[in-house]
Amino acid sequence: MDVLSGHVLTEDGIIEGYxxxxxxxxxSVEDGRPTAAPLATGLIVPPLVNSHTHCADGGxxxxxGMTFMDLVAPPDGLKHVHLxxxxxxxxxxxxxxxxxASWRNGAGTFIDxxxxxxxxxRMLRNAAPASTILGRPVSEGYDRDEISRILDTADGIGISSISDMDHGYIERVADQVREERKIFAIHASERVREDIDLILSLDPAFIVHMTEATDSDLLKCAESEVPVVVCARSNLYFSKTPPIKRMLDCGVDIAIGTDNAMFGGPDMRLEASAFRGVLLSQGGSADDIVGPLFRNGRKILYPHNKICVAAGMKADLSVFPCSGEFRIEEMLQSSGPVFRYEPGKEE
Ligand SMILES: [Zn+2]
Known part of the structure; x- marks a missing residue:
């Protein structure tokens, strides 16, 4: 038997245990301290889901002095020319x-x-089999066969935004993705406010950014139970501030993503530290980071029984260094290595 000890993310919150x-x-998940020597000590959680990335532009x-349009707007932003x-x-x-780097930092997958x-x-699946791939069509107009071929490899489709593409095209893509029971997601209100009714009518699994959203936009997301992925470091790079406190007040489920690799690596602790900075500046509490960092990304991909650590689940776990009383802020500040426990590697 192997034992991991410290604090554990359970359905009842973070408990001291093993x-x-x-x-x-x-x-089993037990209260208190184990009698056997643990393999690792710290905060024990299922591996994180980095909920929004563009993994290929790290080079x-x-x-x-680059503006948003200069850098990331398709098709001729510098990033696209680079790729x-x-x-x-x-x-x-x-x-x-x-x-x-993503694995080493305690994530189980990243939604790219x-x-x-x-x-x-196909290249991403081959290079990073554990990634969650949302592909993007390259045809000028809707091409059913192209979407099918992408979905043969990918887990779904990720669209740039309703401002960059013909709405009829996006709608047909979203319909097909739903028919094939895959994930449809889209950037929303990142640089300018976009029509949230139009976006939600696409029935996305989640949307990304919402930096320019009004309270009414956020309330509609909460009502439709569409989570918002916040990428604070990337927003701050473009002098935007994600309205994290307003999102929480409106009842939006927030997940966290590290966005483009060129803005920084897939280190969720660093990303959550930026998230924390914004949240505190808006009058929020650091305790509100726990859901977005550990639970809500997993909720996007996995059923209820795979969100927290529980008896019966596959022992695929990450242990984040932290000592004594658990404090999220202390955990975020630690840059110590994350211990990865993976089934099959224990014998
Ligand atoms: Zn993005």
């Missing part, structure tokens, strides 16, 4: 480096808005 594992399965060094200019080999090695059509999706 986790017993046998044959790759969590056999881009951003020149100073088109790279050899497949260079792109793949950038992706592999990213996926390794993958550029480059079906070819881009």
């Amino acid at each position: 986790v017993c594992i046998e044959g790759g399965t969590v056999t 881009l060094k951003i020149p100073p 088109r200019g790279l050899s497949d080999q260079a792109l793949e090695s950038d992706i592999r480096r990213y996926a390794y 808005f993958r550029e480059g059509g079906e070819k881009g999706c």
